Amino acid sequence: MAEQDGTPTDAEGRPKAPTIYDVAKAAGVAASTVSRAFARPGRVNAATAERIRQVAAELGYRVNPLASGLPTGRTSMLALVVSDVANPFYAEIIRGAETAAAEAGYVLLLIDTQESDRVERGSLERTLPAVEGVVLAGTRLSDSAIRMAAKQRPLVVLNRDVADVPSIVLDNPYGMRLAAEHLAQLGHRDLTYVSGPEASWVDGMRWRSLRDAAAALGQRVHRVGPFAPTVAGGREAAKAFADELPTAVVAYNDQVAIGLMLALQAGGVRVPEDVSVVGFDNIFATQIVTPALTTIAAPLRAQGHNAVEAVLSSRGTPSPRAGRPMTLPVKLVTRGSTARIRRSTPGAPRVRMTGRST
Amino acid sequence: MAEQDGTPTDAEGRPKAPTIYDVAKAAGVAASTVSRAFARPGRVNAATAERIRQVAAELGYRVNPLASGLPTGRTSMLALVVSDVANPFYAEIIRGAETAAAEAGYVLLLIDTQESDRVERGSLERTLPAVEGVVLAGTRLSDSAIRMAAKQRPLVVLNRDVADVPSIVLDNPYGMRLAAEHLAQLGHRDLTYVSGPEASWVDGMRWRSLRDAAAALGQRVHRVGPFAPTVAGGREAAKAFADELPTAVVAYNDQVAIGLMLALQAGGVRVPEDVSVVGFDNIFATQIVTPALTTIAAPLRAQGHNAVEAVLSSRGTPSPRAGRPMTLPVKLVTRGSTARIRRSTPGAPRVRMTGRST
DNA sequence: AGTAGCGTGGCAAGCGGTTGCCGTCAGTTG
DNA sequence: CAACTGACGGCAACCGCTTGCCACGCTACT
Numbered sequence: 173m174a175e176q177d178g179t180p181t182d183a184e185g186r187p188k189a190p191t192i193y194d195v196a197k198a199a200g201v202a203a204s205t206v207s208r209a210f211a212r213p214g215r216v217n218a219a220t221a222e223r224i225r226q227v228a229a230e231l232g233y234r235v236n237p238l239a240s241g242l243p244t245g246r247t248s249m250l251a252l253v254v255s256d257v258a259n260p261f262y263a264e265i266i267r268g269a270e271t272a273a274a275e276a277g278y279v280l281l282l283i284d285t286q287e288s289d290r291v292e293r294g295s296l297e298r299t300l301p302a303v304e305g306v307v308l309a310g311t312r313l314s315d316s317a318i319r320m321a322a323k324q325r326p327l328v329v330l331n332r333d334v335a336d337v338p339s340i341v342l343d344n345p346y347g348m349r350l351a352a353e354h355l356a357q358l359g360h361r362d363l364t365y366v367s368g369p370e371a372s373w374v375d376g377m378r379w380r381s382l383r384d385a386a387a388a389l390g391q392r393v394h395r396v397g398p399f400a401p402t403v404a405g406g407r408e409a410a411k412a413f414a415d416e417l418p419t420a421v422v423a424y425n426d427q428v429a430i431g432l433m434l435a436l437q438a439g440g441v442r443v444p445e446d447v448s449v450v451g452f453d454n455i456f457a458t459q460i461v462t463p464a465l466t467t468i469a470a471p472l473r474a475q476g477h478n479a480v481e482a483v484l485s486s487r488g489t490p491s492p493r494a495g496r497p498m499t500l501p502v503k504l505v506t507r508g509s510t511a512r513i514r515r516s517t518p519g520a521p522r523v524r525m526t527g528r529s530t
Numbered sequence: 531m532a533e534q535d536g537t538p539t540d541a542e543g544r545p546k547a548p549t550i551y552d553v554a555k556a557a558g559v560a561a562s563t564v565s566r567a568f569a570r571p572g573r574v575n576a577a578t579a580e581r582i583r584q585v586a587a588e589l590g591y592r593v594n595p596l597a598s599g600l601p602t603g604r605t606s607m608l609a610l611v612v613s614d615v616a617n618p619f620y621a622e623i624i625r626g627a628e629t630a631a632a633e634a635g636y637v638l639l640l641i642d643t644q645e646s647d648r649v650e651r652g653s654l655e656r657t658l659p660a661v662e663g664v665v666l667a668g669t670r671l672s673d674s675a676i677r678m679a680a681k682q683r684p685l686v687v688l689n690r691d692v693a694d695v696p697s698i699v700l701d702n703p704y705g706m707r708l709a710a711e712h713l714a715q716l717g718h719r720d721l722t723y724v725s726g727p728e729a730s731w732v733d734g735m736r737w738r739s740l741r742d743a744a745a746a747l748g749q750r751v752h753r754v755g756p757f758a759p760t761v762a763g764g765r766e767a768a769k770a771f772a773d774e775l776p777t778a779v780v781a782y783n784d785q786v787a788i789g790l791m792l793a794l795q796a797g798g799v800r801v802p803e804d805v806s807v808v809g810f811d812n813i814f815a816t817q818i819v820t821p822a823l824t825t826i827a828a829p830l831r832a833q834g835h836n837a838v839e840a841v842l843s844s845r846g847t848p849s850p851r852a853g854r855p856m857t858l859p860v861k862l863v864t865r866g867s868t869a870r871i872r873r874s875t876p877g878a879p880r881v882r883m884t885g886r887s888t
Numbered sequence: 889a890g891t892a893g894c895g896t897g898g899c900a901a902g903c904g905g906t907t908g909c910c911g912t913c914a915g916t917t918g
Numbered sequence: 919c920a921a922c923t924g925a926c927g928g929c930a931a932c933c934g935c936t937t938g939c940c941a942c943g944c945t946a947c948t
Binding site: 191192193203204206207208210211212235236238239240241242243244 | 933934935936937
């Protein structure tokens, strides 16, 4: 069986992979039968199919996804676009998406746009024809560019509301209300919001939500920023508090909160004694900083999972119910970075720790 | 130009994408010319090419990577296999790989094997024919399975030495020597190694390296484990020290070190006063824990980058210089988790802190 | 016995590009 | 002015697989 005519076949380097024709010849059937044996079991006699699989296995045959995708359009690939793969915020989303994709027999094409819309547009353009759907998690594209892409393939946007495009967002208003209430209960009457990227839909959403929630609770709110949505950005933000340290701050996200906390602590400020800090997203790192960060937990994994499922379910239908964005619930996770207020006014002189070792 | 016969064309849902034939017709040239205008500029008259691009842009044409990959084998896709996308250790590798791939005009197919070799084998089998090369970063496959895959596509393995397959590893021996020397300088004469997964090539390597380095310095070494290579695994490891706290421990990696540190601190143990902790890899989180973790910095980003470059450069050649694995340099990053020894013996009774606030 | 119906397998026309080979035509050259 | 050359476009044969349609042989009915 294994000895045909000396060398099997080879291209400019490694051996050429067997095709359905090779299998067909070896099994004494037509190529179409081989194709069906793999793609449409049941359409072919069980015994025949078995023999074909047998032969195929011996030859080391495997279907070429490219070739089978060409005529059918079924490539079994999905694209997930993120602005920075190394961002821990995406880790769980990627994870959830990956899982959902794998469950459905799809592979994920990860596209890192490196925070550049040029790169993003280019990559998307090149990969769009090859995938069956797209999840945009953190995109820099314009609304119209997104709608354009959504016209070609099932597409779901995360954490952004684009008209006519299905999207999945977190319940930011509720999250911010939880944060405000939590701080209010601890006696904080003044909040400061440390904002993220200026152009970010989420940032605008969170800021407005916090402002409204605080207003309803009779708290005052300030806003500083914008800052990069990273730990470095948070460190940077600490400088904004050089003159006046608020009693409570709510950060755009966990990274900013962590960076802020670290920089503050390095300057001798105690958290939560001198200032309470609240983050958003509940990334893994919130549990390993000291003190652990109080934050609004977002079901990131579920978001990624749902996004892929949504994309998959809208294959076939042009643009399904792309009405209101699907909103995922959030909840407050209380940890060590928030505590009862100990100073009366936010304008109190900055605490300069001196008696602390190391 | 844009008005042909009512509706352009459409399949079972969304409008059908234009093909080179559509462009050819609209531009009044043959399809082959359109193909060449995109794939082989210069082969076609500049003016003609320009006109074709013009028409193509108007029609919204883009080459279908599947279709062009079929006859040529050039799919512009690379696969990166990791055992867990959410693992921060991979974050930088992915990042580096992504960058290198993008630079070369390739897209990365991210494959998360979820720590299962079944999943890994399956995914790899399905995607291998569609990609031009593979990087195995953290694989559960057997050596023979890896060699098998390497036979079909250019492939590079990370942090594992597989005969006849090009690989890129870190300089574990040197890293462990740095760790041992650092601790020796701080007066530590007894080291404990907290090991990672049993079957891990890296774990074996690190353990032996540490043992040898310590022996050369006249230090004694113990080993506990195995533990999962995660923060949770590190927490678990802390239990091993319930009876006897060593003065210095070197962990399999940063996650384990962090988990260990956290659990120890929760139990009232002070780091580095009571025990010095050293990690490995220098993942981002080492900078945000308290105290910051002393660790062996590995050029993870570079590793991912190099891996992709290696894969790309070995296209064409069957199996290039797959001799000794390429070894990347590491260095010691001293942070707050290590300090001069304060206890004389490792067997000293466990320190139970009581006078500490919070 | 005649025939409708079903289970199976084969044929061949694509899917959307790529590319070897050839014809054409204008520009060179002797 | 004829022969030659090179640039440029077109033709058509794939790449490997899918699938509509057809043919064939059997079983099951009338």
